[in-house]
Amino acid sequence: MLSNHSKVIKSDHFQWEGVEKKEYKSDTNNFKDIHRYSLLGEEITDLNFQTRYFEIKPGGFSSLEKHQHPHSVVIIRGSGSVVLDNEVHPIKVHDVVYIAPETIHQFHADHSEELGFICVVDRERDRPVIPNDEVIQSRISSQEVLNKIQK
Amino acid sequence: MLSNHSKVIKSDHFQWEGVEKKEYKSDTNNFKDIHRYSLLGEEITDLNFQTRYFEIKPGGFSSLEKHQHPHSVVIIRGSGSVVLDNEVHPIKVHDVVYIAPETIHQFHADHSEELGFICVVDRERDRPVIPNDEVIQSRISSQEVLNKIQK
Numbered sequence: 001m002l003s004n005h006s007k008v009i010k011s012d013h014f015q016w017e018g019v020e021k022k023e024y025k026s027d028t029n030n031f032k033d034i035h036r037y038s039l040l041g042e043e044i045t046d047l048n049f050q051t052r053y054f055e056i057k058p059g060g061f062s063s064l065e066k067h068q069h070p071h072s073v074v075i076i077r078g079s080g081s082v083v084l085d086n087e088v089h090p091i092k093v094h095d096v097v098y099i100a101p102e103t104i105h106q107f108h109a110d111h112s113e114e115l116g117f118i119c120v121v122d123r124e125r126d127r128p129v130i131p132n133d134e135v136i137q138s139r140i141s142s143q144e145v146l147n148k149i150q151k
Numbered sequence: 152m153l154s155n156h157s158k159v160i161k162s163d164h165f166q167w168e169g170v171e172k173k174e175y176k177s178d179t180n181n182f183k184d185i186h187r188y189s190l191l192g193e194e195i196t197d198l199n200f201q202t203r204y205f206e207i208k209p210g211g212f213s214s215l216e217k218h219q220h221p222h223s224v225v226i227i228r229g230s231g232s233v234v235l236d237n238e239v240h241p242i243k244v245h246d247v248v249y250i251a252p253e254t255i256h257q258f259h260a261d262h263s264e265e266l267g268f269i270c271v272v273d274r275e276r277d278r279p280v281i282p283n284d285e286v287i288q289s290r291i292s293s294q295e296v297l298n299k300i301q302k
Contacts, residue, residue: 004251005251006235006236006248006249006250006251006254006256007235007248007249008233008235008240008242008246008247008248009246009247009248009249010246011243011244011245011246011247014245016245016247039225039247040223040247040249044221044249046221046251046252047221047223047249048199048200048273049199049200049223049271049273051223051225051247051271070195070197070198072190072191072198072200072202072271074190074202074225074227074269076225076227076245082159084157084158084159085157089159091159092162093162094162094165094167094227095159095160095161095162096159096160096162096167096190096191096202097157097158097159097160098157098158098160098191098195098198099157100155100156100157100197101197103157105157118225118269120200120202120223120271122199122200
């Protein structure tokens with residue numbers, strides 16, 4: 001099937017037909033027990049955005065990062081929490097997270113179960129930046145967040 | 152909270168805090184028992200795309216239509232079927248549907264339960280067109296699809 005054709009990608013227990021479970025990132029290692037599934041990705045040139053699924057195992061987390069492009073996130077599995085600059089929010093199935101440009105953010109599967117979410121981003125986007133200690137100190141005063149983040 | 156700020160929108164049984172259940176469309180009436188929730192919409196000007204949730208009651212359907220902009224769809228509730236030009240596919244929770252430009256499409260909650268799905272579209276997009284009988288006849292030869300579509 002041509003990748004630009006309409007299609008249904010069948011799912012089975014958070015796996016999708018023909019979609020590989022991939023390494024989360026290859027250029028950094030400030031994350032733990034998280035994988036990436038590119039559901040509708042760069043192969044579909046008619047799309048201006050990409051639809052990915054991320055799954056974090058209990059105790060794992062995504063990289064602490066910020067970037068100019070925003071994220072639209074819908075939780076579809078389990079629960080956990082998300083750091084958004086100076087706040088940490090509990091999240092669970094069907095909650096929606098908007099991550100605005102330059103927000104320091106990190107997802108945590110800290111509720112003893114998987115945390116899985118759909119994350120949509122612009123096809124053309126800037127690379128994430130890992131905030132250094134100076135940036136963290138200037139932006140984050142909450143002790144709860146400082147205790148939560150993994151660098 | 153400023154709408155362009157990062158935020159979590161909490162969900163509760165397919166309702167979202169501060170998000171209205173809206174009419175599906177106001178300019179046509181070729182649909183049945185379907186509602187729209189704008190989760191991350193035009194108020195967030197930093198987003199180049201919009202994240203909506205649609206829910207169809209058992210027996211209902213979306214409008215039969217086509218347009219230039221593509222759709223990225225993730226089913227998050229129940230099951231049903233989707234017409235994609237000359238094919239009809241069963242769909243259920245967590246299946247992903249890519250609807251390419253100009254595909255004639257229609258969602259049906261035809262499995263005796265709600266069908267709910269996240270649908271992401273470009274912020275700037277063309278208006279849907281309802282295909283007339285001539286277009287339908289030229290594009291659709293499958294009797295199964297012809298029996299399924301509701302005009």
